[in-house]
Amino acid sequence: MSIKVETPANPITLAIIGCGQRGNAYAQYSIVEPSKCKVVAIAEPRIQSRALFANRYGVDGSLVFETWEQLHKASAKSIQTTGKRPADAVIVAVQDSMHVEVVEAFAAQGYDILCEKPMATSIEHCLQIEAAVKRAGIIFGLGHVLRYSPYSRAVTEVVRSGKLGQLVNVQHIEPVGHWHFAHSYVRGNWSKERESSFSLMTKSCHDIDIVCHWFSPDTPVRVSSFGGLQHFRKSGKPLEAGDATRCLDCAYERQCPYSAKKIYLDRVALGHTGWPVRPLVDGIPDIENVTDALVHGPYGRCVYESDNDVCDNQVVNLQYASGATFSFTMVAYTTLICERQTRLHFTHGEIVGDMNQFTVTDFRSGLTTVHQPSPEASTSGHGGGDLGLVGTFVEAVRTRRQDLLGTDITEVLKSHLTVFAAEHSRKAGTVVDCVEFENAARRAWDGSVQNSTASE
Structure with missing residues (x-):
C-alpha cells in the first residue's frame, strides 16, 4: 500500500553511524528527497571514507566523529546544555555484532532508530534491543528492505485484498550468486559465525520476514531446516x-x-x-x-583456503497455525544475484514473481495479469526497497506513527526468533516448536535479567 507523504516544514535530521555500503545506501535518501531529511552527523572510523561521506552529505565538521561513542558523548553534552539532541533520528549501519550496544545507547537518549538487519546476532541481544526500544518508547525501524520496495508493496496489496482467497503455500528462493557469496560469506565480514552470525540470519532474515508478513496474522508454529557448507572449503x-x-x-x-x-x-x-x-x-x-x-x-585469499564456516546452501520449512506452509531455499551457486523468485499459492489463485515483475492468476475468472513495479525501483538497491524503507521511516518519525512502518519491535523480534529456531533445527536435526522456542528464549532472558538485578 502506498503511503501519502507530506513535505515537512523542516527536514528530519539524521545521524549515520557506519558510513559503509549500507550507511551510504540509506543516506542517499537525503539527496533524493532533501526537503524530507538531512544528514547532520556521522560516525565512521575509516579516515578517507569518513571524509568522503561528510563531504558528500555536507556534514559540518563539528558533528563528524571517528566512533559512535564520541557521537554519543557529544549528544549527551548537547542534551545537557541545550535540552536538544543533535539529530532527530539515528541510522545504525555498523557491523552486526555492534548493533545491541549502539541501539541501547542511543535509545536511552531518546533517538528514533533505524537499524540495519539483522537486529542482533544472538537471541539475548535481540531481547535486549526489544527491551531498550520499549523502555524508550521510540520509533524503531529494521532494515528488512524487501517489505518496502514497490514490487513487494504491490504483492502485499494483492495478498491483503483477499481476492485470491486464503494463502495456503509459499515457495521462495534466495539466489545469492556464486561470486557474491564468495565476496561476502567466504572472504568478507559475514564469513565466520563467531564473528558475525550464521548465514541464514545475516543474508536471509528479511526473506523469512517478508513471507511471515504475507501470512500475518497467521503465525509459524513448527520449523525444520537442513543445510551446510558444501563447497567453499x-x-x-x-x-x-x-x-x-x-x-x-x-x-x-x-x-x-x-x-x-x-x-x-x-x-x-x-x-x-x-x-x-x-x-x-x-x-x-x-x-x-x-x-x-x-x-x-x-x-x-583463495576461497578454498579461507577460514569461513557459514552455510552455502540451506532449506527451511515452516508450518503455520492455520496449516499453511512455507518452503525457503538459500543457495550460493546461482547466476542471479539476489533476484528472489517467489510463488504464492491461494485457494483461488496464485502469484508468481521474480522481484522485477509478477503475474496474478485468478482461478475463478481465468484471468492472468502482469504487474510491474514503479520506475522508482531503479533509484536504489533491493528494487527500491532501500529508499522505500528510509522514506517510510522518516515519515514515521515526522508523524510519530510506528504503524506506517507496518511492523514494530515485537514483530521484528518474532521474525528473528523464527530464523533462530530454523538454525536450531538445522544444528539439532529436529523439528522445532516455534511457540515453545520463543517462550523458552523469553524465560531464559527473564531469568538472566533477574539474576543480574539481584547481583547489583
Whole structure:
C-alpha cells in the first residue's frame, strides 16, 4: 500500500553511524528527497571514507566523529546544555555484532532508530534491543528492505485484498550468486559465525520476514531446516590450483569462477568502483589500492583456503497455525544475484514473481495479469526497497506513527526468533516448536535479567 507523504516544514535530521555500503545506501535518501531529511552527523572510523561521506552529505565538521561513542558523548553534552539532541533520528549501519550496544545507547537518549538487519546476532541481544526500544518508547525501524520496495508493496496489496482467497503455500528462493557469496560469506565480514552470525540470519532474515508478513496474522508454529557448507572449503579446491593461497599467485586463477582478479580488478579496469569493489579499501578504489588489498587482505585469499564456516546452501520449512506452509531455499551457486523468485499459492489463485515483475492468476475468472513495479525501483538497491524503507521511516518519525512502518519491535523480534529456531533445527536435526522456542528464549532472558538485578 502506498503511503501519502507530506513535505515537512523542516527536514528530519539524521545521524549515520557506519558510513559503509549500507550507511551510504540509506543516506542517499537525503539527496533524493532533501526537503524530507538531512544528514547532520556521522560516525565512521575509516579516515578517507569518513571524509568522503561528510563531504558528500555536507556534514559540518563539528558533528563528524571517528566512533559512535564520541557521537554519543557529544549528544549527551548537547542534551545537557541545550535540552536538544543533535539529530532527530539515528541510522545504525555498523557491523552486526555492534548493533545491541549502539541501539541501547542511543535509545536511552531518546533517538528514533533505524537499524540495519539483522537486529542482533544472538537471541539475548535481540531481547535486549526489544527491551531498550520499549523502555524508550521510540520509533524503531529494521532494515528488512524487501517489505518496502514497490514490487513487494504491490504483492502485499494483492495478498491483503483477499481476492485470491486464503494463502495456503509459499515457495521462495534466495539466489545469492556464486561470486557474491564468495565476496561476502567466504572472504568478507559475514564469513565466520563467531564473528558475525550464521548465514541464514545475516543474508536471509528479511526473506523469512517478508513471507511471515504475507501470512500475518497467521503465525509459524513448527520449523525444520537442513543445510551446510558444501563447497567453499579445502576439499573443494581444484588440483590445478596447487599450493596457492591467493588468487594473484594462482596458476588456475583464470579458470576459477571465484577469482578475486575477476571479481575486483577486472571491474576496476572497466571503471566500476562501487560494490563489490568499494568495501576493499578506505576511500575511492583504484587499481593500485585494490591490488594492494588483494595481496595483503582477506578479499585476495583463495576461497578454498579461507577460514569461513557459514552455510552455502540451506532449506527451511515452516508450518503455520492455520496449516499453511512455507518452503525457503538459500543457495550460493546461482547466476542471479539476489533476484528472489517467489510463488504464492491461494485457494483461488496464485502469484508468481521474480522481484522485477509478477503475474496474478485468478482461478475463478481465468484471468492472468502482469504487474510491474514503479520506475522508482531503479533509484536504489533491493528494487527500491532501500529508499522505500528510509522514506517510510522518516515519515514515521515526522508523524510519530510506528504503524506506517507496518511492523514494530515485537514483530521484528518474532521474525528473528523464527530464523533462530530454523538454525536450531538445522544444528539439532529436529523439528522445532516455534511457540515453545520463543517462550523458552523469553524465560531464559527473564531469568538472566533477574539474576543480574539481584547481583547489583
